[in-house]
Structure formats: structure tokens, C-alpha cells
Amino acid sequence: MGDQANKQIILKNYVNGFPTESDMKVRNVAIELKLPEGSTGVLVKNLYLSCDPYMRNRMSDVKGSYVPSFTPGSVITGYGVATVIDSGRADLRKDDLVWGVTGWEEYSLIAAAETLTKIQHTEDIPLSYYTGILALPGLTAYVGFYNICSPKKGDTVFISAASGAVGQLVGQYAKSFGCYVVGSAGSDEKVNLLKNKFGFDDGFNYKEEHDLDAALKRYFPNGIDIYFEQVGGKMLDAVLTNMRLNGRIAVCGMISQYNLEESEGVHNLLKLVHKRIEMRGFLVFDYYHMYPKYLETILSQLRDGSIVYVEDIEEGLENAPKALIGLFHSRNVGKQVVVVARE
Amino acid sequence: MGDQANKQIILKNYVNGFPTESDMKVRNVAIELKLPEGSTGVLVKNLYLSCDPYMRNRMSDVKGSYVPSFTPGSVITGYGVATVIDSGRADLRKDDLVWGVTGWEEYSLIAAAETLTKIQHTEDIPLSYYTGILALPGLTAYVGFYNICSPKKGDTVFISAASGAVGQLVGQYAKSFGCYVVGSAGSDEKVNLLKNKFGFDDGFNYKEEHDLDAALKRYFPNGIDIYFEQVGGKMLDAVLTNMRLNGRIAVCGMISQYNLEESEGVHNLLKLVHKRIEMRGFLVFDYYHMYPKYLETILSQLRDGSIVYVEDIEEGLENAPKALIGLFHSRNVGKQVVVVARE
Numbered sequence: 001m002g003d004q005a006n007k008q009i010i011l012k013n014y015v016n017g018f019p020t021e022s023d024m025k026v027r028n029v030a031i032e033l034k035l036p037e038g039s040t041g042v043l044v045k046n047l048y049l050s051c052d053p054y055m056r057n058r059m060s061d062v063k064g065s066y067v068p069s070f071t072p073g074s075v076i077t078g079y080g081v082a083t084v085i086d087s088g089r090a091d092l093r094k095d096d097l098v099w100g101v102t103g104w105e106e107y108s109l110i111a112a113a114e115t116l117t118k119i120q121h122t123e124d125i126p127l128s129y130y131t132g133i134l135a136l137p138g139l140t141a142y143v144g145f146y147n148i149c150s151p152k153k154g155d156t157v158f159i160s161a162a163s164g165a166v167g168q169l170v171g172q173y174a175k176s177f178g179c180y181v182v183g184s185a186g187s188d189e190k191v192n193l194l195k196n197k198f199g200f201d202d203g204f205n206y207k208e209e210h211d212l213d214a215a216l217k218r219y220f221p222n223g224i225d226i227y228f229e230q231v232g233g234k235m236l237d238a239v240l241t242n243m244r245l246n247g248r249i250a251v252c253g254m255i256s257q258y259n260l261e262e263s264e265g266v267h268n269l270l271k272l273v274h275k276r277i278e279m280r281g282f283l284v285f286d287y288y289h290m291y292p293k294y295l296e297t298i299l300s301q302l303r304d305g306s307i308v309y310v311e312d313i314e315e316g317l318e319n320a321p322k323a324l325i326g327l328f329h330s331r332n333v334g335k336q337v338v339v340v341a342r343e
Numbered sequence: 344m345g346d347q348a349n350k351q352i353i354l355k356n357y358v359n360g361f362p363t364e365s366d367m368k369v370r371n372v373a374i375e376l377k378l379p380e381g382s383t384g385v386l387v388k389n390l391y392l393s394c395d396p397y398m399r400n401r402m403s404d405v406k407g408s409y410v411p412s413f414t415p416g417s418v419i420t421g422y423g424v425a426t427v428i429d430s431g432r433a434d435l436r437k438d439d440l441v442w443g444v445t446g447w448e449e450y451s452l453i454a455a456a457e458t459l460t461k462i463q464h465t466e467d468i469p470l471s472y473y474t475g476i477l478a479l480p481g482l483t484a485y486v487g488f489y490n491i492c493s494p495k496k497g498d499t500v501f502i503s504a505a506s507g508a509v510g511q512l513v514g515q516y517a518k519s520f521g522c523y524v525v526g527s528a529g530s531d532e533k534v535n536l537l538k539n540k541f542g543f544d545d546g547f548n549y550k551e552e553h554d555l556d557a558a559l560k561r562y563f564p565n566g567i568d569i570y571f572e573q574v575g576g577k578m579l580d581a582v583l584t585n586m587r588l589n590g591r592i593a594v595c596g597m598i599s600q601y602n603l604e605e606s607e608g609v610h611n612l613l614k615l616v617h618k619r620i621e622m623r624g625f626l627v628f629d630y631y632h633m634y635p636k637y638l639e640t641i642l643s644q645l646r647d648g649s650i651v652y653v654e655d656i657e658e659g660l661e662n663a664p665k666a667l668i669g670l671f672h673s674r675n676v677g678k679q680v681v682v683v684a685r686e
Contacts, residue, residue: 065617251615267606269597269609273625278621283617
């Protein structure tokens with residue numbers, strides 16, 4: 001096979017503040033669709049790309065982070081679903097489907113291919129789900145709820161960014177566990193999803209609440225036992241005031257803070273003492289060993305309909321920057337996915 | 344017995360910001376040194392009073408706190424050591440020594456006497472210790488270190504307000520557990536105590552550090568496993584940046600924040616995620632059932648010299664306001680006690 005045109009999404013420069021589409025650009029290069037002799041890498045054709053909030057961190061020049069920064073002038077990388085074209089790994093062959101870290105481009109030569117996991121695809125499950133519920137966002141929700149929140153039947157649970165990839169699942173887990181579940185999201189359409197699709201007991205549009213403390217008191221007159229934290233800042237402060245004794249806060253992320261030059265200060269931490277609250281941060285990478293068992297469980301739940309899942313599908317690699325940036329403006333309705341190619 | 348003069352310390356009005364001596368006043372009243380007929384209370388002569396940071400909270404008009412606010416115009420209450428003059432409680436008799444909640448006055452008629460605990464006094468242990476190491480501050484240190492910090496041998500431990508009633512003990516517990524222990528305090532004299540009296544590995548005077556982050560990096564080049572939090576604000580922010588993976592923060596208090604109209608914002612909470620940190624607030628009242636066992640252990644440790652203890656003794660009830668306010672200016676060297684009478 002000779003050289004093939006390869007469209008790529010490039011980070012132009014490190015970003016300060018809110019990223020915009022102009023921080024990225026489309027570049028066309030040529031790629032030979034064959035691995036170099038002796039390569040232990042994997043050459044893939046990309047199908048679906050995952051847009052995740054943690055990617056914002058990689059757009060800044062941060063030293064010593066838990067994930068390395070992107071390299072300006074180079075292709076953006078992230079989790080995705082791909083089909084194998086050529087493989088230097090004994091356990092992967094041409095036409096295998098995989099998920100793992102790939103490039104934001106049509107074809108990727110993945111030199112360090114350890115993260116690629118072979119997909120046992122069946123027609124009843126959309127392949128794109130391996131960017132979300134069947135990949136790390138799904139495992140994040142599972143671990144976050146069952147391992148970090150220490151849930152008890154009857155607990156009151158509040159989830160911020162509740163309609164996103166992780167939140168929609170946490171809410172369903174909490175409901176099936178016997179908790180009272182309320183979520184916040186950034187539009188009425190999303191709040192409607194929470195209540196009518198994911199089975200939350202209630203939900204509210206945080207953009208329409210001038211007083212988050214008052215909003216939380218309305219939904220939790222007796223306080224919050226468990227907060228699944230994904231936004232930080234003012235929401236966290238309001239939640240701290242409304243936590244119950246011996247409450248738990250699972251800190252999954254703080255998306256409202258990622259684009260600020262200096263993060264907002266959180267003022268109500270003394271409530272941790274008065275209310276005896278446990279606040280615990282976690283990263284899904286520490287729980288990767290639980291993935292096979294998780295996958296088996298969630299596939300069966302998707303098949304029997306006990307868990308539902310909503311994606312926000314953006315068509316075309318060239319629209320990936322817009323889709324990524326949409327996360328930080330709360331534009332995505334459900335898990336944000338970019339379709340590069342369907343096969 | 345007829346009426347007896349009774350000197351009292353009165354809170355004049357609710358306090359905003361830093362309290363001053365003029366927020367309190369000395370008042371002389373008369374008290375009959377005999378319980379009313381049928382009383383189930385206890386009449387005591389106060390000997391030693393405890394000055395504790397949490398008392399600041401009670402000087403403000405706070406609704407729904409874990410401890411009620413003081414009443415302006417009334418005598419200040421707090422923990423202390425006293426001798427029983429007259430008792431309506433079957434298990435307490437004249438001349439018994441007790442510790443528990445009493446008034447900042449020479450004599451107190453304690454109507455709700457449930458907190459009074461009889462002291463089995465022996466001459467080798469100073470009676471004043473029942474305001475600190477042999478009372479709730481001691482139990483706070485014990486519970487905070489062993490139950491909340493989840494210590495492991497070899498852990499690096501940082502303690503703020505380290506020479507105070509609680510900190511000095513936490514440091515000694517951590518050292519005896521096999522940890523590397525550094526404390527911060529508000530004067531060179533106190534830092535000297537940490538290193539040469541309490542056996543800390545090192546210590547620093549936070550008032551002489553312009554850059555707390557740099558100071559912590561100097562003492563913990565490989566990071567902090569356990570932070571025993573007693574000050575909050577800028578120190579907490581600096582610690583968050585210097586925590587190690589899977590670190591633990593036991594939140595005992597935040598004394599730097601108690602006198603601010605609005606607490607300082609804490610900006611580095613996202614480190615909880617990146618470093619997988621557990622941050623947990625606690626109140627000693629939840630562990631009161633552990634006191635008898637704790638007392639037995641600590642008495643034996645004091646007697647064999649494996650634990651040492653330093654008090655800052657203020658003579659005279661009329662100086663109690665000055666002593667209490669000194670806590671918030673870091674003036675006390677060791678546990679702050681006020682002597683009302685020695686017998």
C-alpha cells in the first residue's frame with residue numbers, strides 16, 4: 001500500500017483560559033499504511049474519538065501532572081475506537097477492533113500500544129460505546145460510586161454534571177442501590193434526560209439558579225449524604241453547606257475550574273470538621289484491573305435494559321475541536337463522541 | 344453557708360473578626376454555695392480552665408452549629424477541672440475532683456452536669472492535665488492520628504499548630520509509630536520545643552516563611568503522606584501541592600480562619616484527584632466512648648516518660664480573656680490553661 005492522505009487535529013499552542021477552536025487546526029499529511037519493518041507498534045484506522053474533560057489539562061504547559069501535556073504542533077491524542085490495519089503486537093491482527101489511546105487523525109501509527117484493548121464486538125452494542133460506558137468513563141462511574149462513595153440504601157445523592165458520560169451512570173447506579181438521586185446539568189433538555197431517561201428522582205439546571213445553596217436546600221431539605229463531585233468551585237461550596245453528618249464527597253473532577261487562570265477559592269471546608277465529612281479524590285487508572293469484570297457486568301445490564309446510555313455524536317474529524325470545546329460550555333448532551341469513520 | 348462573692352468572665356457581645364479582651368469583662372456576683380433543694384445539678388469550685396480554639400466559634404452568632412453560641416451578657420462556658428462543693432448527682436460527692444463543662448467563674452452551679460467526669464487523682468500527675476492531655480484535646484490527638492490518618496511506618500507526617508495541646512501529642516504518636524515528623528508553629532521558641540522536647544524530626548516557624556510551598560518542599564522533598572490539619576487557608580493550599588499519591592489529610596480544625604469575616608479560599612483542591620487524596624474531618628465528641636481506654640494508656644505513657652506534655656499556664660481568672668485571645672495570635676507555648684484556684 002502506498003502513501004495515504006491523513007487528516008489530523010493539531011494543537012497550535014498551549015492554551016490559557018478557555019480553549020477555542022482556533023487553538024487547534026486541521027492538517028493534512030501523508031502516511032504509509034504499513035508498519036516499518038520490526039515495529040512493535042500498531043497501525044490503526046480511527047473510527048470514534050472520545051472527548052473528555054481531563055484533556056483540557058493536557059492543553060496547558062503543566063509539569064509533573066498525572067498525564068503529560070500535549071506537544072504544540074503535534075497531533076492531539078486521546079481515547080478512541082479503531083480498527084487494526086497492521087500490527088506488530090502478537091495479540092492483535094488486521095481488522096481487529098480495539099479501544100485505547102490513539103491520535104486525533106484518520107490513521108495512527110501507535111508506537112506505544114499497551115493501552116489498546118481488543119473489542120469482542122457484537123452487533124447489538126454500538127461500537128462507539130467503547131469510548132464511554134464500555135471504557136474508562138464507565139469504569140470511573142462504577143468505581144466512583146461503589147468504591148469511593150460508600151453508599152447505603154436510602155442515602156441522598158447529589159451528582160453534578162449529571163448527564164455527562166460519568167454522571168448519567170452514577171445516577172443509575174445510585175437509583176438501583178436504593179438512594180434518592182438528584183442531578184444538576186447545564187440545560188433544561190439535560191435535566192429532562194435525567195428525570196425521564198436515567199430515572200433520577202429530580203434535577204435542576206444550575207445555569208438558572210442564582211443561589212445554589214437555596215437550590216440544594218430545595219432538593220435536599222434534610223441534606224446530602226453523598227456528593228459525586230465533577231464541577232468544583234461555587235457548586236462545591238454550596239454542597240459543603242448542605243452536607244449531612246458523616247457525608248461523603250467523591251471527587252472525580254472539577255470541570256468548572258479547568259479554564260480559569262486561577263481556580264476559584266473554596267470557602268466552606270471547615271464544614272468537613274463540623275459535619276465529619278470524608279472527601280476523597282480518585283483516578284480511574286488505579287482501578288484498571290477491575291475493567292474485565294466491569295465490562296462483563298455492564299454489557300449484561302445494557303442488554304437487559306437495566307442501564308441506559310446517551311451519547312452526543314459529532315460527525316467528522318474536522319469537527320472534533322468544536323466538540324471538545326463544547327464540553328467546557330456544557331453543550332454536549334450525554335457522552336461526547338466524534339465519528340471519524342464508521343468502519 | 345451564706346452568699347459567697349463569685350468573679351465571672353462575661354461575653355459582652357457577639358464578636359466579628361478577631362476577638363479582643365474588651366469583648367469580655369469581669370463581673371462580680373454573689374452565689375449561695377449550696378444547691379437548691381432537689382437539684383440534680385452539681386455545685387463546683389473551679390480550679391483550672393481550658394482555652395480551646397473551638398471556643399471562637401461560640402463567640403459568634405452562629406445558628407445550627409455543632410456547639411451552641413455563648414449568650415451575650417452571660418458567663419463564658421468551657422471545659423475545666425473543678426472540685427465538688429455540693430452534688431445532686433448520686434455518683435459525685437463533696438470534695439470529688441471532676442473535669443467537664445463548667446463556667447469561667449470561681450464557682451459554678453452546673454445544672455446539666457452530664458459532662459462531669461470524676462478524676463481519680465494521684466499526686467504524680469498534675470491536676471491541670473485534665474484540661475488537655477487527659478481530656479478531650481488528648482483524645483482528639485489519639486483518635487485523629489490512629490483512627491483518621493491511617494498511618495503506616497515510614498510515612499512522612501506534617502502537623503500544623505504543632506506545639507499546641509493536640510499537635511504536640513500527634514507528633515509524639517507519629518514518631519513512636521515510625522513516621523518522619525515535621526511540625527510548623529508560630530515562634531522559634533515553639534519550634535525548639537518541637538525538636539528538642541517532643542522529638543519531632545524537624546520544624547519551622549511559619550511566620551518567617553514567605554513561601555509556604557518552598558518551606559514544605561525543603562522539609563518534604565519527596566512529599567507528605569499525612570497532614571494533620573489545624574490551621575487551614577494558605578497552609579492547606581501549600582500542603583495540597585506537596586502531598587504524595589494516596590495521601591491523607593485529617594482535618595481537626597482551621598484556626599487561621601476562625602477570625603476572618605470571610606474565610607480564605609482554598610484553590611488547590613483538584614490535587615485531591617490527581618494525588619488520590621483522602622481528606623477527612625472529625626470531631627472528638629464522636630469518640631467519647633474511647634476515653635476510658637485512652638486515659639488508661641496515656642496515664643501509663645506519662646508515668647513512664649514515653650509521652651511528654653507542655654502547658655502554658657496563665658494565673659488568675661481575670662487573665663482568662665487574654666489567654667483565650669492569645670490562642671488566635673499563636674502566643675501560647677503548649678496547651679493554654681488558666682488557673683482559677685489550685686485547690
